[in-house]
Amino acid sequence: MYTHAIVKKPGINFAKGITTANLGKPKYEKAALQHRLYCEALKKCGLKVIVLEPDLRHPDGCFVEDTAIITEKSAIITQPGDLSRRGEKEEIAEIISNYKKIRCIKSPGTIDGGDILRINNHFYIGLSKRTNKAGAKQLAIILSKDGYTSSTIPVKSVLHLKTGVTYISNNNLIAIKEFSNRFKLFNIIKVDEDENYSANCLFVNNFLMVPKGFPKTKQKISELRYNIIEVEMSEFRKMDGGLTCLSLLF
Secondary structure, eight states, X not given: OOOEEEEEOOOTXXXXXXXXXXXXXXOHHHHHHHHHHHHHHHHHTTOEEEEEOOOTTOTTTTOGGGGEEEOSSOEEEOBOSSGGGGGXXXXXXXXXXXXXXXXXXXXXXXXXXXXXXXXXXXXXXXXXXXXXXXXXXXXXXXXXXTTOXXXXXXXXXXSSHHHHEEEOSTTEEEEOGGGTTSOTTSEEEEOOGGGXXXXXXXXXXXXXXXXXXXXXXXXXXXXXXXXXEEEOOHHHHTTTXXXXXXXXXX
C-alpha cells in the first residue's frame, strides 16, 4: 500500500517541453485543471499528496516519474536521457531524502523512470532512446544489492516502456502490440491500436486510474471488476505524458 505521492504542477511554459506526439500545443489552463483533478484522484486512493511548485527552467518538470525509482529500501535518483531534464532531479532528491536513503545513477548511464516497470520484486528495465545499457547495468546492481531482480526489454515504437505496458495487479498487464508477447506468465489485456495511449494506467491501493476517453479498453478492464477512476489526460498526452508520469509513489 502506498501512503505518499510527490507531484509537481505544470508551469505556464509547459508547452515548451519535449514532445513527439504531434497533437498540437497543450493549453496551460486546461493542463493545470487536469493536474488538480489528477491530485484529487490520488487523494481518493488514500495518498498524502506532496505538491511541488513549477520550475520554469524545466518545462517537463511535472513528469516527476522520470527522476527517481522508489523502493522499500531506497530511492534511486535517475540520470534522465535528455540533457535538458537533468536539472529536474535535484529538487526531487532533496524531497525524497526526507523519507528514503538516496542512491544515484551516474553518467554515462542514463535512466528515465518511465522505462522502469515493477512487478512484485522484479524490475523490467526498458532500453529506449532515454535509457541506455550502462544505466540499466547500474540500476540492476543497485536493485540486486537490495534483494530485487531485474531484466531488460527493448523499447522500439514508444517513448518509454510504460508508455506501452503497465501492471495493474492480480497478474494482469495492459499492453500495446509491441509488448503483448513479452510477458508470458501474465494475463495480457491487449489494447486496440487506436487506443494505444490507454495502456498507461496507474494502479494505486486497490484503485485503477485510467485515461478518460478510451471506451474499448475501459470495457475490457471493467470485466475484471477493478475500481476504476477515469482521469482526463488530453493536455499531458500532447507532451508524451501519461498517468504514471505525473507522480512518484511510495
